[in-house]
Amino acid sequence: MGDRSLRLSRRNLLIGGASAIAAGSTAAVVNAVAPFVLPETPRFDVNHSYWSLALPPPNPPPTHDLRADVIVIGGGFTGLSAAYYVRQALPKAEVVVLEAARCGNGASARNGAMLLTSTEDTYLEPDGDPLLRRRLYALTCDNIDRIRALSVATGVDCELDQRGAVQVAYDEADAQRMPATAARLRAAGLPIEPWTATEVARALGTHAYRAGLYDPNSGQVHPGKMVVLWKQAAERAGARIYEHAAVTAVQEGPRIRLALAGGTTASAPIVILATNAYSSKLGYLRSAVAPIVNHVAITRPLTAEELAAAGWIRRIPFNDSRTNVVYAGLTRDHRLHIGGGIEQYEFNDGLSRPDDHGRGVAFLRRELTRLYPAVAAVPFERTWYGFVDMSLDGSSSVGRTGHHGNLLYAIGFSGQGVNWTSVLGRVLGDVTAERDSQWAWLPYLARRLPYIPNEPFRWLGAEGGIRVISTRT
Numbered sequence: 001m002g003d004r005s006l007r008l009s010r011r012n013l014l015i016g017g018a019s020a021i022a023a024g025s026t027a028a029v030v031n032a033v034a035p036f037v038l039p040e041t042p043r044f045d046v047n048h049s050y051w052s053l054a055l056p057p058p059n060p061p062p063t064h065d066l067r068a069d070v071i072v073i074g075g076g077f078t079g080l081s082a083a084y085y086v087r088q089a090l091p092k093a094e095v096v097v098l099e100a101a102r103c104g105n106g107a108s109a110r111n112g113a114m115l116l117t118s119t120e121d122t123y124l125e126p127d128g129d130p131l132l133r134r135r136l137y138a139l140t141c142d143n144i145d146r147i148r149a150l151s152v153a154t155g156v157d158c159e160l161d162q163r164g165a166v167q168v169a170y171d172e173a174d175a176q177r178m179p180a181t182a183a184r185l186r187a188a189g190l191p192i193e194p195w196t197a198t199e200v201a202r203a204l205g206t207h208a209y210r211a212g213l214y215d216p217n218s219g220q221v222h223p224g225k226m227v228v229l230w231k232q233a234a235e236r237a238g239a240r241i242y243e244h245a246a247v248t249a250v251q252e253g254p255r256i257r258l259a260l261a262g263g264t265t266a267s268a269p270i271v272i273l274a275t276n277a278y279s280s281k282l283g284y285l286r287s288a289v290a291p292i293v294n295h296v297a298i299t300r301p302l303t304a305e306e307l308a309a310a311g312w313i314r315r316i317p318f319n320d321s322r323t324n325v326v327y328a329g330l331t332r333d334h335r336l337h338i339g340g341g342i343e344q345y346e347f348n349d350g351l352s353r354p355d356d357h358g359r360g361v362a363f364l365r366r367e368l369t370r371l372y373p374a375v376a377a378v379p380f381e382r383t384w385y386g387f388v389d390m391s392l393d394g395s396s397s398v399g400r401t402g403h404h405g406n407l408l409y410a411i412g413f414s415g416q417g418v419n420w421t422s423v424l425g426r427v428l429g430d431v432t433a434e435r436d437s438q439w440a441w442l443p444y445l446a447r448r449l450p451y452i453p454n455e456p457f458r459w460l461g462a463e464g465g466i467r468v469i470s471t472r473t
């Protein structure tokens with residue numbers, strides 16, 4: 001929830017310039033042949049995040065060829081929740097999840113832990129349709145209730161704390177826009193509060209910000225434990241989950257055949273791509289999103305004295321209004337985590353460890369010092385990075401693709417998926433059961449995401465955009 005005019009320009013900047021470059025005729029030829037000249041290779045680097053320490057040992061990979069009614073590729077929030085909801089919609093369906101590494105190896109157990117209401121995109125622009133905005137807000141609030149209920153049902157405590165979240169104003173221009181944004185959102189029926197600098201400082205302890213937009217219904221989770229929650233929910237619902245089961249090729253047909261890294265195969269009449277920033281490696285959704293790297297760091301537990309000195313009394317997580325957003329939170333065991341700031345794109349949708357993770361972490365240390373000087377010397381116990389599936393307008397899409405329309409997908413979470421992924425997981429369950437009609441009102445259903453050109457244009461656009469937005473880091 002926040003001032004979208006600031007954030008959306010970020011997405012447009014990231015890769016937007018590339019579209020213009022790709023428009024020329026020579027460029028168009030280069031654009032068309034690039035995917036064939038520059039094949040992408042799948043890579044699944046190990047998740048070393050603090051959250052990943054909560055992940056259970058992986059299930060074994062398949063030892064024989066699999067046949068199922070529905071196969072989900074990807075064991076993050078999207079894939080696990082989709083498997084759960086497919087079983088809810090079709091209790092007799094054989095549902096299989098294939099995860100390349102461990103469930104939660106991707107963004108789902110690497111993120112900033114903010115459980116946000118709404119979606120950060122064009123449909124929620126302050127001037128958008130108020131009825132739709134209210135409906136989407138209610139949908140995301142309802143999803144948080146569902147996660148809480150599943151937590152009770154499975155007995156997995158994912159440390160869901162719903163104390164709200166604040167978008168804080170980085171500079172005066174952002175601060176001045178916030179009251180009007182809050183007024184428009186409130187007029188549409190959303191309970192967003194405009195906070196002054198004093199109110200922000202009282203709640204967060206930091207005097208670095210000039211204003212804020214407080215959403216009382218957002219919150220935070222332990223992302224690793226939320227992966228455990230969704231994994232248990234899917235398994236209890238009857239889905240079979242295989243890990244270390246990377247899909248290496250997709251052969252389309254009325255029955256889709258998948259080749260797996262271990263030499264086995266799997267087939268089903270419906271396959272769900274829940275592969276987020278990795279999707280292009282299987283040859284899908286390349287023009288919809290680009291993987292953008294983001295860095296995160298976490299301290300050891302703060303002592304009672306350090307907590308008092310930081311003054312983060314209400315423990316509300318926050319993200320700032322910069323285009324290259326910085327976000328922070330406090331865990332239940334009093335660790336301070338901070339992420340964002342420096343963003344990178346690696347040529348040809350690269351997903352390897354970023355060369356300058358050290359630069360990203362150094363930036364986060366400077367930010368921590370600026371925001372909470374009293375705890376500036378507390379060391380980071382862990383640092384990590386993850387890949388965001390950034391779409392050009394920061395908006396997502398859920399629907400069908402493939403020559404036979406039997407490949408389903410949800411993509412474009414653009415750094416806002418901790419809550420929203422399982423909303424779309426639910427939609428995927430209904431689309432699988434051919435109950436699309438009940439989601440006809442949802443603007444993300446079968447939505448065509450703005451086109452992102454191929455290399456070298458996407459790299460040029462991303463580089464240019466990132467250079468421009470990094471002026472505020």
Ligand SMILES: Cc1cc2nc3c(=O)[nH]c(=O)nc-3n(C[C@H](O)[C@H](O)[C@H](O)COP(=O)(O)OP(=O)(O)OC[C@H]3O[C@@H](n4cnc5c(N)ncnc54)[C@H](O)[C@@H]3O)c2cc1C
Pocket residue numbers: 042044073074075076077078079098099100101102103104105106107108109110111112113114115116245246247248274275276277278279282294295296327339385386387388413414415416417418419420421
């Ligand atoms: C650093 C960072 C901070 C973030 N902070 C926040 C935040 O605070 N709040 C928020 O709302 N959102 C945040 N996000 C975004 C959020 O984490 C994601 O939108 C969400 O986790 C995406 O879930 P997913 O299941 O779609 O993707 P992922 O969790 O990435 O899961 C995809 C899975 O598919 C698997 N896979 C891919 N290809 C194959 C294959 N060929 N075969 C088998 N398996 C495959 C991968 O191994 C992976 O486990 C952040 C993201 C990052 C990276």
